Amino acid sequence: MKVFKFGGASIKDAKAVRNMVDIIENYHQEPLLVVVSAMGKTTNALELVQAAAWEKGDWKTEWEKRKMFHDEMMANLFADPEHEVFAVVDTLYFQLEEILQTAWEDFNAMYDAVVSFGEILSSTIIAHYINTRGIACKWLDARSVIKTDERFREAWISWDMTTQRIKMDVPMLLEEGMVLTQGFIGSTISGETTTLAREGSDFSAAIFANALDAESATIWKDVPGILNADPKRVANTVKFEEISYYEAAEMTFYGASVIHPKTIKPLADKEIPLLVKSFEHPEDEGTRIHRGLKTAPLPNIIFKDNQVMMTFKVRDLAFLNEENLSLIFHLLNRFNIKLNMLQNTALSLTVCFDNRLEKIQEVKEALEDQFIITFQEDLQLITLRNYTIPLVEEYAAAHEIIAEQKSRSVFQLLVRQLD
Numbered sequence: 001m002k003v004f005k006f007g008g009a010s011i012k013d014a015k016a017v018r019n020m021v022d023i024i025e026n027y028h029q030e031p032l033l034v035v036v037s038a039m040g041k042t043t044n045a046l047e048l049v050q051a052a053a054w055e056k057g058d059w060k061t062e063w064e065k066r067k068m069f070h071d072e073m074m075a076n077l078f079a080d081p082e083h084e085v086f087a088v089v090d091t092l093y094f095q096l097e098e099i100l101q102t103a104w105e106d107f108n109a110m111y112d113a114v115v116s117f118g119e120i121l122s123s124t125i126i127a128h129y130i131n132t133r134g135i136a137c138k139w140l141d142a143r144s145v146i147k148t149d150e151r152f153r154e155a156w157i158s159w160d161m162t163t164q165r166i167k168m169d170v171p172m173l174l175e176e177g178m179v180l181t182q183g184f185i186g187s188t189i190s191g192e193t194t195t196l197a198r199e200g201s202d203f204s205a206a207i208f209a210n211a212l213d214a215e216s217a218t219i220w221k222d223v224p225g226i227l228n229a230d231p232k233r234v235a236n237t238v239k240f241e242e243i244s245y246y247e248a249a250e251m252t253f254y255g256a257s258v259i260h261p262k263t264i265k266p267l268a269d270k271e272i273p274l275l276v277k278s279f280e281h282p283e284d285e286g287t288r289i290h291r292g293l294k295t296a297p298l299p300n301i302i303f304k305d306n307q308v309m310m311t312f313k314v315r316d317l318a319f320l321n322e323e324n325l326s327l328i329f330h331l332l333n334r335f336n337i338k339l340n341m342l343q344n345t346a347l348s349l350t351v352c353f354d355n356r357l358e359k360i361q362e363v364k365e366a367l368e369d370q371f372i373i374t375f376q377e378d379l380q381l382i383t384l385r386n387y388t389i390p391l392v393e394e395y396a397a398a399h400e401i402i403a404e405q406k407s408r409s410v411f412q413l414l415v416r417q418l419d
Contacts (some may be wrong), residue, residue: 001031002175003184003217005205012040014076015089017126023131023220023282024178028135030179033170033212033367035142035205036126038118039073042066043198048172050114053100056108061098077129085128090177092121102114108152112185112195115142119182119201122310127180127311136177145169146186146207148194154336155186155194157207162186166211181208202260207257210266217267218281219259226251226258227289229301238298242288247297248274253305253341254383254410263287268304296407300385301395304340307379308355309402309414310363312371313348320347324370331366335359341405341412350403376402380418 004024013016022035038046045066052059058180074085096117102108123139130137145165147249148155173179183201186194196203202219209217226248228235245268252261258276267274275287312328328349332339337359341352353359355377364373379402384391392411396404399415406412 001033001212001214002027002210003033003035003205003212003214005217005219006008006037006203006279007201007219007221008037008040008042009222011036011122011126014073014215016079016127016237016279017073019279020126020220021130021135023279024130025133025135026282028178031174033174033208033214034178034180035201035208036119036180037183037201038123039070039122042069042118042122043115045069046115046118047111049100050335051109053114054110062269063097070125074125076250078132083128085125088124088128089121092117092124104156106152109192112152112155112193116185116193116195117184119185123180123182127412128177130180138179140170140173140181142182142185142204143187143191143193146196146204148186148188148196150188150192150194151336152192153195154197155188156378157186157196158189161189162207166208170208170212173203192418196262197260199257199260200262202263203266206263206266209272210270213270214272216273216275218275218277219263220277220282222278222280223258223276224278224281224284225276226256226289228298230257230303233303234301240287240298241285242290242410245289245291248289250385251300251302254300254302254385254412255381256300256302265287290399290418292337297386299387299391300383301391302383302385304354304381304383305417306355307381307417308360308375308377309342309350309354309379310360310373310375311348312367312373313352315370315372317347320344320349325349327370328367335362335366337363341414342404343403352379352403378417380415382413382415384413385409387411 006020010020010147010397045062049059049063078085099113127137127139146160170179183204184195188194205217225239227239229237231237245264249264252259271291273291275286278284337353339351339353343350360375382395386409395413401413403414
């Protein structure tokens, strides 16, 4: 069987949804599970809605815009205005509005409950549309099989339970047709909705592929495959025809956005190849990620925007010892902060991570008694993998460098974010 994943850009409007189903038509005669994201920019919009509701502000204006977006999508996809999908989606609207009007004690738990509706709405609409095209399609609520802990917004998978549930539920559905489900979302053992961090739909596809021992997983993107840099930032990019799991994991670790960082391991564990293909040119080969490849690596240029640099300096001029480091790293792990770069001196530790204001405040409050803490915002991290000296010189000359670090194959520049 195969697993496909279609992201928000591939289902951003009715034309894109029709194109997605055109692609599926070529594969639905064999076992196929399809994972979809929210449509277009719905996740961003629902983040605004949730934040406004949390602050007891005006969430209805933005929510009405998102309802109108989905209503227009359905009007363009379904010729029959009495089709059952309209009533089903109205029920989902009502459920979300109840959640938004509920008094929540945990911001992150509310976030997951609200933002997950982007995937629920898109998958519901698309599943009904696929059936109108004469393709048997079964809708699966991913929350019933993807089981996680209670780290809301960045939940960790309970692998044994998840694998067991997928193996128990999905094969029966596949006997009746293709299966359509959601990326990005899961639930706790008690049934509370969780999310797997932004862009987590790729990871969801890998989870399903692993549990089902899929022949392959395919991520359909608006690019021809994996490129050595973002074509919106770098001219004359080069597409990789194939790369190893190792190379792909390294690229995602440093911030290459074409694949979610957690996607590779579940596939590599069972040697399931990952294909990255263009939904605009589905006949093209794209990029194949698999094991055992031995080719000369190309330079990669990877950008991570909106970075913060935080420095912890000891207060008493004693050396920064293992006990100090253990305390800092324990707190960073507790707040689920992923470090993108770190440096230390005799008296201080400097780390770089994605800028989220609430994380900065949590760290400061927990550690400011032990350390002098400073931080800088509005930074960009540029990672040059398999770098050449001319490449380093080019990027160093074009930016105000805040910090830099290099190893044999990786050169990182933390620079002032350009407008």
